[in-house]
Amino acid sequence: MSTSAQQIENLIGKNYKQGFVTDLETESFAPGLDEVVVRKLSAIKKEPAFMLEYRLKALRHWMTMKTPEWAFVKFKPIDYQAISYYSAPKKKEDGPKSLDEVDPELLDTYKKLGIPLDEQERLAGVAVDAVFDSVSVATTFKGKLKEAGVIFCPMSEALQEYPELVEQYLGSVVPHTDNFFAALNAAVFSDGSFVYIPEGVRCPMELSTYFRINAANTGQFERTLIIADEGSHVSYLEGCTAPMRDENQLHAAVVELIALENAEIKYSTVQNWYPGDKTGKGGIYNFVTKRADCRGDNSKVSWTQVETGSAITWKYPSCILRGNNSIGEFYSVALTNNYQQADTGTKMIHIGENTSSTIISKGISAGKAQNTYRGLVKVLKSAKNARNYTQCDSLLVGDRCGAHTFPYIEIKQPSAQVEHEATTSKISEDQLFFCQQRGLSPEDAVSMIVNGFCKEVFKELPMEFAVEAQALLGISLEGSVG
Amino acid sequence: MLTIENLHVSIDDKLILKGIDLEVKSGEVHAIMGPNGSGKSTLSHILAGKPGYTVTQGSITYLGKDLLDMEPEIRAREGVFLAFQYPVEIPGVSNIYLLKAALNAIRKYHGLDEVDAMDFLKIIKQKTALVEMDQEFLYRSVNQGFSGGEKKRNEILQMAVLEPKLCILDETDSGLDIDALKVVANGVNSLRSAERSFIMITHYQRLLDYIKPDYVHVLADGKIVKSGGSELALELEKKGYSWLEEQAAA
Ligand SMILES: Nc1ncnc2c1ncn2[C@@H]1O[C@H](COP(=O)(O)OP(=O)(O)OP(=O)(O)O)[C@@H](O)[C@H]1O
Numbered sequence: 001m002s003t004s005a006q007q008i009e010n011l012i013g014k015n016y017k018q019g020f021v022t023d024l025e026t027e028s029f030a031p032g033l034d035e036v037v038v039r040k041l042s043a044i045k046k047e048p049a050f051m052l053e054y055r056l057k058a059l060r061h062w063m064t065m066k067t068p069e070w071a072f073v074k075f076k077p078i079d080y081q082a083i084s085y086y087s088a089p090k091k092k093e094d095g096p097k098s099l100d101e102v103d104p105e106l107l108d109t110y111k112k113l114g115i116p117l118d119e120q121e122r123l124a125g126v127a128v129d130a131v132f133d134s135v136s137v138a139t140t141f142k143g144k145l146k147e148a149g150v151i152f153c154p155m156s157e158a159l160q161e162y163p164e165l166v167e168q169y170l171g172s173v174v175p176h177t178d179n180f181f182a183a184l185n186a187a188v189f190s191d192g193s194f195v196y197i198p199e200g201v202r203c204p205m206e207l208s209t210y211f212r213i214n215a216a217n218t219g220q221f222e223r224t225l226i227i228a229d230e231g232s233h234v235s236y237l238e239g240c241t242a243p244m245r246d247e248n249q250l251h252a253a254v255v256e257l258i259a260l261e262n263a264e265i266k267y268s269t270v271q272n273w274y275p276g277d278k279t280g281k282g283g284i285y286n287f288v289t290k291r292a293d294c295r296g297d298n299s300k301v302s303w304t305q306v307e308t309g310s311a312i313t314w315k316y317p318s319c320i321l322r323g324n325n326s327i328g329e330f331y332s333v334a335l336t337n338n339y340q341q342a343d344t345g346t347k348m349i350h351i352g353e354n355t356s357s358t359i360i361s362k363g364i365s366a367g368k369a370q371n372t373y374r375g376l377v378k379v380l381k382s383a384k385n386a387r388n389y390t391q392c393d394s395l396l397v398g399d400r401c402g403a404h405t406f407p408y409i410e411i412k413q414p415s416a417q418v419e420h421e422a423t424t425s426k427i428s429e430d431q432l433f434f435c436q437q438r439g440l441s442p443e444d445a446v447s448m449i450v451n452g453f454c455k456e457v458f459k460e461l462p463m464e465f466a467v468e469a470q471a472l473l474g475i476s477l478e479g480s481v482g
Numbered sequence: 483m484l485t486i487e488n489l490h491v492s493i494d495d496k497l498i499l500k501g502i503d504l505e506v507k508s509g510e511v512h513a514i515m516g517p518n519g520s521g522k523s524t525l526s527h528i529l530a531g532k533p534g535y536t537v538t539q540g541s542i543t544y545l546g547k548d549l550l551d552m553e554p555e556i557r558a559r560e561g562v563f564l565a566f567q568y569p570v571e572i573p574g575v576s577n578i579y580l581l582k583a584a585l586n587a588i589r590k591y592h593g594l595d596e597v598d599a600m601d602f603l604k605i606i607k608q609k610t611a612l613v614e615m616d617q618e619f620l621y622r623s624v625n626q627g628f629s630g631g632e633k634k635r636n637e638i639l640q641m642a643v644l645e646p647k648l649c650i651l652d653e654t655d656s657g658l659d660i661d662a663l664k665v666v667a668n669g670v671n672s673l674r675s676a677e678r679s680f681i682m683i684t685h686y687q688r689l690l691d692y693i694k695p696d697y698v699h700v701l702a703d704g705k706i707v708k709s710g711g712s713e714l715a716l717e718l719e720k721k722g723y724s725w726l727e728e729q730a731a732a
């Protein structure tokens with residue numbers, strides 16, 4: 001191997017900065033999953049009867065299902081009976097009423113992650129819901145949002161306060177029978193975020209949830225439900241981190257978005273779960289079902305994701321373009337390094353007339369990582385004049401990684417226009433040397449080239465997140481060139 | 483400024499440079515000519531620190547330091563600049579972004595603050611004017627879709643912005659039309675100073691009509707077979723290289 005190839009190898013050694021463990025007293029269930037566990041979970045959370053029924057229905061269905069095997073990822077079978085399905089920081093009395101009552105250790109954890117929950121230092125203009133292990137620990141800016149009529153609260157709270165809304169919409173986009181992990185989630189989800197934007201309201205600030213897995217041997221199963229009523233608008237951000245642990249941990253979330261007539265939802269994710277160490281030990285299994293239903297005419301949903309973490313990422317944020325003239329967008333950066341595996345992409349299902357979708361996917365593989373784009377564009381007979389544009393680019397760093405592209409196209413309507421472009425490129429030794437010759441360190445050169453490659457996606461992210469995402473790519477590519 | 487002594491360089495066990503001696507003082511312009519495959523680009527790569535070559539003998543001293551001991555980016559920050567014979571393309575990275583990142587990396591190394599956006603734009607405006615380059619090129623990806631001549635001009639722009647001490651131009655004149663050649667020569671001439679030296683690799687006298695070298699060297703089969711003043715280039719133009727190669731072989 002030439003010096004330069006060696007340098008590239010060194011460069012991509014990862015440095016996970018969020019890998020600390022918080023020492024907290026927690027309350028968790030013994031590992032194992034059956035009806036008793038589900039009933040206990042529902043009881044602890046004092047859920048309405050419909051919720052328990054739903055969970056049990058999902059559990060019974062899940063027991064009949066097998067782990068899917070079609071993705072381009074490899075992992076040892078998961079023992080679902082060895083996972084604990086509930087872990088929560090032990091509450092002092094009956095749970096924090098305000099931030100002052102939140103365990104200082106917890107506030108400190110979020111501070112270390114760069115997410116101050118303290119009302120004085122909070123991110124300007126961003127309301128944050130922090131989910132620690134399975135429960136929501138703090139939501140900021142509640143008052144201000146209430147004034148605008150916006151509901152932004154933990155799912156467990158929504159089940160108490162707005163059960164009819166939850167009952168109406170939960171599972172209406174991702175049914176409990178949808179897939180193995182969605183069924184599991186429906187049975188055991190413990191918390192997550194709930195958002196309702198009333199008719200005609202433009203949400204006055206960005207909404208954001210930060211997920212943190214802390215406890216060992218727990219799975220995290222959040223459920224997020226966002227409803228944008230007619231003519232409303234919301235931008236929602238999601239960030240995730242976890243401590244470094246040798247065992248793999250399962251994260252199987254479900255996110256459902258519903259956009260009614262003329263409504264718009266922008267959903268951005270920066271996913272930085274612990275990816276495992278250099279040898280491929282440990283890390284999060286990120287098996288997530290995210291789907292949006294553009295139910296109303298002229299509605300729009302835009303997914304933007306920057307995926308740098310997790311040992312395995314397996315997710316396809318999708319749009320069902322039901323309303324006429326509805327628009328679906330998917331902008332994705334997935335970076336895999338060392339032994340990370342990602343099989344990600346989107347599904348755009350065109351049902352309404354004049355529906356259009358855009359897919360921009362940027363996959364970066366380094367080390368021995370595998371990165372797969374898998375996308376489906378489906379145009380039903382009813383979707384007259386549907387349009388799709390797909391662009392799928394892969395960048396290889398070094399020569400031991402892989403990039404794969406599986407675009408599926410199903411068209412039942414002859415007036416549809418579907419375009420697909422794909423490229424694969426490699427950071428060449430000549431590019432690296434050129435940058436060095438201009439005074440840049442190899443790290444900065446790789447990071448500059450990777451950032452340039454992802455530019456089209458980053459520009460879709462809200463400002464603060466774009467900066468964070470760029471820094472994250474920098475860290476993910478940071479190494480030990482000596 | 484630069485002293486090369488008895489430099490032997492091989493690639494994949496094949497000896498390419500077979501004992502080069504060269505002394506470049508501050509403010510001097512040296513032209514290096516010679517047949518295809520004689521090792522001119524190899525020499526420029528060795529000076530810039532390109533990986534993949536093995537120095538089997540000899541030394542290079544630059545501003546009193548061992549050049550071969552420095553990483554390529556350190557050489558660049560210390561003022562060594564190479565205008566590439568074949569500039570690479572970097573999709574997605576805009577020209578202006580690269581220029582700013584490079585300038586700041588060099589400034590940081592010298593303990594200077596990063597240039598602020600306003601000052602940077604001022605510098606850029608002045609330098610693009612110097613190489614008669616349209617501002618639009620600044621916002622395009624580095625060299626992507628540039629014509630051969632535009633790429634070369636872009637190299638000179640980078641040189642003008644980074645203000646190096648030792649400028650090595652590897653066939654920057656090849657592929658340029660007459661007007662572009664004048665522009666490049668103008669750029670170089672305006673950068674000439676008592677503190678800055680140039681090594682210009684070229685096949686053509688016409689560049690030397692515009693940039694008058696202090697010395698001309700002929701590199702053949704990995705060795706400098708003849709050195710002289712600017713009149714040597716004229717002689718080569720008339721007689722070619724074969725008489726020198728014969729002399730060297732004899
Ligand atoms: N990677 C390599 N492997 C083997 N031989 C090489 C390699 N790189 C260069 N060479 C050889 O080294 C010799 C010198 O090449 P170099 O590019 O330095 O020539 P040059 O003088 O710049 O020629 P030109 O005028 O055509 O640009 C050539 O014979 C070339 O084939």
Ligand SMILES: [Mg+2]
Pocket residue numbers: 522523524567652653
């Ligand atoms: Mg050459």
